[in-house]
Amino acid sequence: MHNYTIAELIKGLQNKEFSSVELTQHFLDRISQLNDNYNAVITITGEQALTAAALADKRLASGDAPAMCGVPILHKDIFCTDGVRTSCGSKMLDNFVPPYNATVVENFARDGAVMLGKTNMDEFAMGSSNETSFYGPVKNPWATDSVPGGSSGGSAAAIAARLAPGATATDTGGSIRQPAALCGISGLKPTYGRVSRWGMIAFASSLDQAGPMARTAEDCAIMLNCMASFDEKDSTSVEQSVPDYTASLGNSVKGLKIGIPKEYFSEGLHPGTELAVREALAELEAQGAELVDISLPSSDLSVPAYYVIAPAEASANLSRFDGVKYGYRCENPKDLQDMYCRSRSEGFGEEVQRRILIGTYCLSAGYYDAYYGKAQQVRQLIQQDFSEAFKSVDLIMGPTCPSPAFKFGAKGDDPVAMYLEDIYTIATNLAGLPGMSVPCGMVEEKPVGLQIIGNYFDEARMLNVAHQFQQITDWHHQAPEAV
Amino acid sequence: MTIEREEIKKLATLSRLAIDEKTIADVTGRLSSVLALVDQLQNADTESLQEISRPFHTSQRLRNDEVKETDQRDAFQAIAPQTHNGLFSVPKMIE
Numbered sequence: 122m123h124n125y126t127i128a129e130l131i132k133g134l135q136n137k138e139f140s141s142v143e144l145t146q147h148f149l150d151r152i153s154q155l156n157d158n159y160n161a162v163i164t165i166t167g168e169q170a171l172t173a174a175a176l177a178d179k180r181l182a183s184g185d186a187p188a189m190c191g192v193p194i195l196h197k198d199i200f201c202t203d204g205v206r207t208s209c210g211s212k213m214l215d216n217f218v219p220p221y222n223a224t225v226v227e228n229f230a231r232d233g234a235v236m237l238g239k240t241n242m243d244e245f246a247m248g249s250s251n252e253t254s255f256y257g258p259v260k261n262p263w264a265t266d267s268v269p270g271g272s273s274g275g276s277a278a279a280i281a282a283r284l285a286p287g288a289t290a291t292d293t294g295g296s297i298r299q300p301a302a303l304c305g306i307s308g309l310k311p312t313y314g315r316v317s318r319w320g321m322i323a324f325a326s327s328l329d330q331a332g333p334m335a336r337t338a339e340d341c342a343i344m345l346n347c348m349a350s351f352d353e354k355d356s357t358s359v360e361q362s363v364p365d366y367t368a369s370l371g372n373s374v375k376g377l378k379i380g381i382p383k384e385y386f387s388e389g390l391h392p393g394t395e396l397a398v399r400e401a402l403a404e405l406e407a408q409g410a411e412l413v414d415i416s417l418p419s420s421d422l423s424v425p426a427y428y429v430i431a432p433a434e435a436s437a438n439l440s441r442f443d444g445v446k447y448g449y450r451c452e453n454p455k456d457l458q459d460m461y462c463r464s465r466s467e468g469f470g471e472e473v474q475r476r477i478l479i480g481t482y483c484l485s486a487g488y489y490d491a492y493y494g495k496a497q498q499v500r501q502l503i504q505q506d507f508s509e510a511f512k513s514v515d516l517i518m519g520p521t522c523p524s525p526a527f528k529f530g531a532k533g534d535d536p537v538a539m540y541l542e543d544i545y546t547i548a549t550n551l552a553g554l555p556g557m558s559v560p561c562g563m564v565e566e567k568p569v570g571l572q573i574i575g576n577y578f579d580e581a582r583m584l585n586v587a588h589q590f591q592q593i594t595d596w597h598h599q600a601p602e603a604v
Numbered sequence: 605m606t607i608e609r610e611e612i613k614k615l616a617t618l619s620r621l622a623i624d625e626k627t628i629a630d631v632t633g634r635l636s637s638v639l640a641l642v643d644q645l646q647n648a649d650t651e652s653l654q655e656i657s658r659p660f661h662t663s664q665r666l667r668n669d670e671v672k673e674t675d676q677r678d679a680f681q682a683i684a685p686q687t688h689n690g691l692f693s694v695p696k697m698i699e
Contacts, residue, residue, distance in 0.1 A: 220679035222623035293630070313659040356665055357658070425644040436619065443620070445692055457697040462622035474621055475631065479638055481619045495645045497655035502648065502657070537641050538633055543670055553659020577660065 122147050123283040124600070127192055127340035130286055134181055134191045139190030142179065142416050145174035146237050148193045152237065152284050158265065158603070161279040163256045164206055164239040173235045180233060189209050189347055190233030195288040197276050198239040199246060200226050200331075201320040210242040210254040210272075213442050213449045213468035223320025224352045225289055225331050231339060232347045237285055241275030243472045244323045245439065246296055248544040249271050250532065253472045258529060261304060262601040263567050267526040270300030270542075276334050277304035283604050287311045287335040291321060293328045294427050295522070295546030298558035302521035302570020305560045306598060307587065308334040309341045312578050313553035314359035316345075317352035325434035326357075328550040329426075338559060338587035342366035345580060361578065369581045370588040375409030377586065379516040384420035385519030385545050385572075397562025397569040398520045402595055405518075405586070408482050409531055412515050417506040423548040424500045424540055429483045429496035430551070435473075436480025442468065475536065504552040511576045516586060519557040520545055521570030545572060559587045560596035570597070606636045 122144055127509065146166065149167050156162045170193065177191035201207050201219035201477035203226075208214045222230070224517040229236070243253045251259040251274030261269040262282040273290035277300035280288055290297045293311035301308030309332045316331040323329060333344030345366050352358040384397060406412050444464030451467050466474065467500030483492035510517060522542055532539040540554055549556040554574055561571035571590070575583040591597050611633050616623045623631060677690065686693040 216683075218683055220683065229690050353665075353667065360665075362644060419648070422645060422648050425642045428638060429642050429645065440620075444685060445694055446680070447683045447685075454695045456695050458620075459622075460695050461620040462616075465620055466622040469621075474619075474623075475634060475638070477619050477621065478615045478631065478635060481615050482607070482611075482635070482639075483642075485615070485618065492642060492645070494655050495648070495650060496642075497657055498650035498653040499645055501653045501656050502650065504659075534634070535637065537637050540638075540641065551659070 123151055123467050125286065126337050127335055127343050129285045130192050131189070131343070135186070138214060138406035140236060140442070141174040141177040142171060144191065145170050145193045145237070148237055148285055149237035150260065155282060155284060159260045159262055159278045159282050160257055161241055161259050161275045161284060162195060162238045163208065163241045163275065166205055166236055168236050170235050170237050177233050187232040189229065189343065193235045193237045193241045193285060193332065194229060195237050195276060195279050195285040196347060197242055197273055197289050197291060197366040199242060199322045200289060201322070201423065202226055202236070202239065205239065207322070208255070209238070209246070210244040210256065211469065211473070212255045212342045215255065215449065218449050219417060221320065224350065224354065225321065225348055227352055227518060228347050233289060234347070240249065240279055240288055243272035243274065245322070245435070245473050246272040246291060246436070247294055247472050247476055249295065249299055249539055251275065252529065253470055255470060257501040261526045262604060263335065264526060267567065268303065270303035270526065272296040273334065274300045277301055277306055277308065280304070280306045280334055280336060281601060281604070283600065287333060287340055289331060289348070290334045291331045292330060293431060294322050294550050295543035297332050297334060298546050298556055298570065298572060300305050301558040303568065303598070305568030305599060306334060306336050307338050307341050307557070307559045309345060309557040309580065309582055310555060310586070311345065312555045314357050315578065315580070316348045317350060317355045317358050319352055319354040320390045325431040326438060327434060329440060338584050338591055339367065339370055342370060342588070366581050366582050366584050369585045372585045373409065374405060374586055374589045376409040377516065378413050379405060379410050379414050380415035380510050380514035380517040382415050382417045382420065382517060382519055384417050389523050389541070389544070390520060392563060394520050394569050396522055397564060398571055401561035401571045401590065402518060405590060408589065408593065415510045415514060417548065419477055419499065419502040419506050420548060423503055423533050423551055424544055425545045426499040426551060427495040428479070428529030429492045430500065433483045433493050434480070435548040436477045436484065439473070439477055447579060472536070490538035493521050500551045503548050508553060516583065517574040518582070519572050521572040522546070525567035525569060528565060553577070555583060557583050557587060559590060560599070561594070562596060607632060607639060
């Protein structure tokens with residue numbers, strides 16, 4: 122059953138081939154047998170899952186089953202779950218049990234999905250390798266000496282290892298697409314505002330966006346149908362109707378114009394990754410799509426702009442963790458200042474503290490204009506690049522990341538080397554555009570991701586093209602040997 | 605742009621982070637390398653451009669001033685590090 126896609130599981134449940142309780146138990150068994158190899162799941166909600174599955178079976182029997190009724194999934198541990206620890210991968214929230222659900226979690230519950238547990242992640246979603254988690258790194262199921270990517274590395278590894286057919290994830294600078302690429306699965310970061318951020322622990326509020334991860338584009342479409350909604354509790358949620366993302370999956374790609382940015386194929390790109398991506402593009406061309414050379418001239422400014430804007434917003438967002446109302450408080454504080462400072466220094470890991478310091482620096486008097494103001498202007502340059510490109514093409518494609526999964530510790534102590542891992546993904550967050558990664562080849566026995574960037578709210582077209590690509594290739598069906 | 609030790613200490617105070625002397629040198633080096641990265645922004649020609657703080661133009665949505673949520677003080681206090689008579693308790697702040 123663990124090799125079925127979500128679409129196949131839905132059919133199997135509806136045709137009574139298996140019950141949701143059987144399916145849920147099967148995945149819970151797999152998690153208990155295999156998770157120690159990967160450290161992808163950090164909280165297992167077995168009892169709660171079986172109760173939800175039994176309820177789903179009743180709804181299925183009554184013929185009144187919502188879209189994802191009885192399908193087991195995992196939630197990234199950044200989404201608040203009522204009565205279930207939500208740690209955000211941090212010691213700071215190791216003891217935090219929220220009294221409410223995030224809207225995304227509510228949406229899945231409404232549609233009958235069964236939560237199996239919560240997935241590991243880089244602390245506060247700050248990382249591209251899952252090495253910053255308080256709960257230890259996640260291992261890539263394709264090569265356990267290598268990283269799964271980050272920050273949604275737990276969700277990606279869990280799907281690759283068939284511990285769940287789908288999982289929620291978030292993306293601030295590439296945190297859905299990069300781990301999806303490195304773990305050989307599909308992942309979609311929707312347009313900013315498409316999915317509610319309410320109850321999702323904030324990292325950089327103008328960049329954060331939640332999205333689905335699954336093995337196939339079709340499954341991502343099914344999950345996005347459930348996740349996307351207007352939410353009055355999120356003031357940046359966009360009041361726009363949600364299409365049925367599965368309805369257009371079958372459309373032909375004939376005549377589609379795909380922009381190929383020259384900046385995404387420059388120095389630093391692994392030759393094997395480039396070859397796999399170019400072969401994928403040739404497959405689409407053979408199906409009738411037209412490849413168009415384009416330029417996104419401000420691409421090289423996206424990483425520097427991001428590493429001003431994201432830490433600046435993070436330094437403000439993370440000021441709420443002060444040891445007063447929830448989360449970690451240090452032992453025996455001698456006064457209030459001591460409590461604030463020690464709770465934060467003991468509760469936050471090294472990378473989180475580094476980003477808070479950078480953000481505070483960029484926002485401090487005398488530096489605001491030179492850094493934060495400048496970065497916000499550059500953000501407009503990047504946005505203009507994309508809007509110019511979308512005048513002549515329907516979608517933009519290129520590699521998701523410069524190389525396949527690297528080994529633990531390979532980026533060493535140099536934060537900048539790690540930051541460059543997101544060189545192809547960050548620009549879409551700055552512009553608020555949707556981006557997706559689908560598996561398109563293998564290099565050194567590790568997966569490669571093809572990135573698909575769409576115009577605002579054009580997720581249906583991206584999913585359509587990704588699905589069509591998956592009809593003519595089988596990279597998305599390949600599994601790590603140990604699975 | 606490099607960053608000096610004293611600046612790190614000031615930033616730590618502003619950020620309410622307790623960084624010990626031993627780690628200051630390490631943090632100083634790493635922050636300097638990140639600042640060298642973000643300094644690339646200074647070369648960008650942005651003279652005619654406005655700052656944008658949101659991915660695309662949106663106006664702040666307003667809502668009617670209606671009470672919608674019930675009091676959940678007990679639920680929130682149950683997860684607090686320390687409470688006293690329905691209040692959040694912190695160490696003494698005034699001598």
